[in-house]
Amino acid sequence: MSAAAAITWQGVKGACLALPVLIAAVLAGAMIGETALAPDLVLSVLANKLAGAGLPVDPIDQGIIWSYRLPRALVAGACGAALAVAGVVLQALLRNALADPYILGISAGASTGAVAVTIAGLGGGALSLSFGAFNGALLAFGFVAILARAAGAGGSRAAAAQIVLAGIAGSQLFNALTAFIIAKSANADQARGIMFWLMGNMSGVRWPDVWLAVPLALAGWGVCRFHARALDAFTFGTDSAASLGIPVRQVQVVLIFATALTTAVMVSIVGSIGFVGLVIPHAARFLVGPGHRRLMPAAALTGAVFLIGADIVSRIIIPGQVLPIGVVTALIGAPSFAVILVRGRRAAR
Amino acid sequence: MKIEARSLSYSIRGKLLLSDVSLTVQPGETLALVGPNGSGKSTLMRLLAGLARPSQGEVLLAEKSLARLTRREVAQRTAIVEQQADTAERITARSVVELGRTPWLSALRPWSGEDSQHVENALKTVEMEGFASREWATLSGGERQRLHIARALAQRPGLLLLDEPTNHLDIHHQLSILNCIRNLKVTTVVALHDLNQALMCDRVAVLSGGRLVALGTPQQALAPEMVSGIFGIKARWVEDAEGSEPFLSFHLA
Ligand SMILES: Nc1ncnc2c1ncn2[C@@H]1O[C@H](COP(=O)(O)OP(=O)(O)OP(=O)(O)O)[C@@H](O)[C@H]1O
Numbered sequence: 253m254s255a256a257a258a259i260t261w262q263g264v265k266g267a268c269l270a271l272p273v274l275i276a277a278v279l280a281g282a283m284i285g286e287t288a289l290a291p292d293l294v295l296s297v298l299a300n301k302l303a304g305a306g307l308p309v310d311p312i313d314q315g316i317i318w319s320y321r322l323p324r325a326l327v328a329g330a331c332g333a334a335l336a337v338a339g340v341v342l343q344a345l346l347r348n349a350l351a352d353p354y355i356l357g358i359s360a361g362a363s364t365g366a367v368a369v370t371i372a373g374l375g376g377g378a379l380s381l382s383f384g385a386f387n388g389a390l391l392a393f394g395f396v397a398i399l400a401r402a403a404g405a406g407g408s409r410a411a412a413a414q415i416v417l418a419g420i421a422g423s424q425l426f427n428a429l430t431a432f433i434i435a436k437s438a439n440a441d442q443a444r445g446i447m448f449w450l451m452g453n454m455s456g457v458r459w460p461d462v463w464l465a466v467p468l469a470l471a472g473w474g475v476c477r478f479h480a481r482a483l484d485a486f487t488f489g490t491d492s493a494a495s496l497g498i499p500v501r502q503v504q505v506v507l508i509f510a511t512a513l514t515t516a517v518m519v520s521i522v523g524s525i526g527f528v529g530l531v532i533p534h535a536a537r538f539l540v541g542p543g544h545r546r547l548m549p550a551a552a553l554t555g556a557v558f559l560i561g562a563d564i565v566s567r568i569i570i571p572g573q574v575l576p577i578g579v580v581t582a583l584i585g586a587p588s589f590a591v592i593l594v595r596g597r598r599a600a601r
Numbered sequence: 602m603k604i605e606a607r608s609l610s611y612s613i614r615g616k617l618l619l620s621d622v623s624l625t626v627q628p629g630e631t632l633a634l635v636g637p638n639g640s641g642k643s644t645l646m647r648l649l650a651g652l653a654r655p656s657q658g659e660v661l662l663a664e665k666s667l668a669r670l671t672r673r674e675v676a677q678r679t680a681i682v683e684q685q686a687d688t689a690e691r692i693t694a695r696s697v698v699e700l701g702r703t704p705w706l707s708a709l710r711p712w713s714g715e716d717s718q719h720v721e722n723a724l725k726t727v728e729m730e731g732f733a734s735r736e737w738a739t740l741s742g743g744e745r746q747r748l749h750i751a752r753a754l755a756q757r758p759g760l761l762l763l764d765e766p767t768n769h770l771d772i773h774h775q776l777s778i779l780n781c782i783r784n785l786k787v788t789t790v791v792a793l794h795d796l797n798q799a800l801m802c803d804r805v806a807v808l809s810g811g812r813l814v815a816l817g818t819p820q821q822a823l824a825p826e827m828v829s830g831i832f833g834i835k836a837r838w839v840e841d842a843e844g845s846e847p848f849l850s851f852h853l854a
Pocket residue numbers: 613616618636637638639640641642643644645684
């Protein structure tokens with residue numbers, strides 16, 4: 253078997269395992285909700301919309317499935333996968349088990365951008381919340397990157413610790429700015445709305461968001477997957493990676509920018525959903541071990557399914573009310589992770 | 602593979618850690634690097650491995666300037682075992698050794714049976730075959746050290762740089778690793794603290810305060826007067842009753 257064939261074969265096998273699971277999760281996302289809709293109804297809608305089958309379906313049901321639930325499930329999947337992969341990459345690169353996609357100040361910056369637009373009235377109402385959040389995230393990340401560089405990260409051996417510290421400093425600064433803007437000019441309703449958004453809100457998701465989130469998640473995935481072996485080489489630190497032939501600086505820059513960009517876009521679409529990027533990587537590590545060629549697909553799949561599931565739960569758990577998805581991810585995620593932690597320990601003995 | 606250091610100097614934040622070190626190691630030769638703590642052994646190793654760039658001078662690997670090679674090209678020629686390298690990952694012993702194949706793999710050259718063979722051989726050389734599926738955290742210090750050496754061997758380098766490879770090792774494994782290194786056809790530079798182990802190498806370089814103060818056969822470079830001055834001790838040659846090769850005996854001055 254030629255080298256190239258071997259790679260594609262691995263990829264095909266992986267996709268054969270992952271795709272049915274993903275499709276099932278998305279279909280579940282379209283079926284389950286305040287009004288439960290039968291699987292054949294969902295399939296009819298898909299046939300109508302994708303193949304123009306012209307099957308008779310109640311237009312209200314069709315609207316719910318096609319315009320609301322499907323885009324939500326797809327964005328949740330893209331977002332869960334992207335956050336989980338970003339977490340895997342940053343934990344390996346920074347050699348820090350507590351690293352998550354927000355460690356570079358992105359979530360804090362996004363919230364500052366969001367409140368600057370919605371509460372402080374930046375842009376005079378012409379700018380959207382997502383736009384503000386995205387730019388705030390990039391601004392905060394730029395601040396963190398420059399601070400880390402000025403502190404000598406990259407060349408020196410303590411680089412990883414300095415990036416983490418710069419991220420903490422940046423997050424604190426931007427969180428303080430957010431609090432300042434809220435305290436100065438928000439009324440109680442606005443403050444509540446922002447709180448809600450910060451904990452993750454998928455209710456505004458429509459098809460255009462799908463066209464942004466899904467390709468971006470795939471592209472981010474491609475970049476990270478390409479560097480899987482390089483990430484393995486970071487196991488014993490940057491010097492060891494360099495001595496194994498990894499262009500350390502280049503890999504760090506490419507991966508940090510790729511994860512920062514995907515995370516910033518995801519946050520601007522759905523808010524800063526916590527937990528996924530921190531804990532799914534660890535859960536996946538318990539399942540398939542620390543090698544990144546298996547860990548990355550496992551984390552992406554787990555993250556996608558987990559977030560689609562969390563979105564379903566957030567819609568149905570309190571009748572007539574939608575819970576912020578971040579609350580659900582933490583409420584389900586924390587106990588299930590505790591179970592994995594305990595069982596993983598036993599298996600290791 | 603021949604390696605040549607040409608008047609290497611290295612300073613960091615205005616502090617001169619190495620000054621004007623020149624030496625050549627011939628293909629297949631084993632050079633021992635000795636010197637007191639802080640004399641610059643690890644620093645010199647890092648320069649030879651291309652992990653740090655000299656402030657002055659250059660390193661030539663098989664007549665090619667190290668600065669002209671990519672990281673990957675350097676890693677296909679040189680392997681280094683650093684003084685301390687640890688991880689919190691729950692990685693198995695075999696995966697650690699497999700890391701050594703990294704410089705030879707790419708998207709178009711995935712893992713093959715040949716790679717597995719190199720990994721098996723390396724594990725066998727350090728007598729760690731039986732530990733292949735153990736987790737890193739469960740291994741002893743000496744077992745970890747032997748895995749790092751195996752990882753370096755799996756890299757199939759032309760130049761092997763070992764920074765105190767025998768610390769943590771029991772006497773059996775100290776001797777077997779040294780023996781293995783000497784029998785390898787690979788050019789080796791090895792930093793050692795046990796001067797009697799340095800005696801087993803082809804040549805010895807002595808560093809003190811960042812300078813190369815002696816370079817030659819073990820008998821020349823480790824002459825008792827030299828050793829006594831540098832380490833602040835008294836050394837002398839002794840032979841045992843059975844007429845062994847002379848070895849060094851020390852006591853505080
Ligand atoms: N980043 C650094 N900044 C300042 N001084 C440094 C730095 N790295 C090393 N040094 C100093 O350089 C000197 C040489 O260090 P090096 O690690 O090369 O010594 P060594 O000969 O390997 O010692 P040992 O036998 O203890 O391993 C030491 O005095 C050390 O304190």
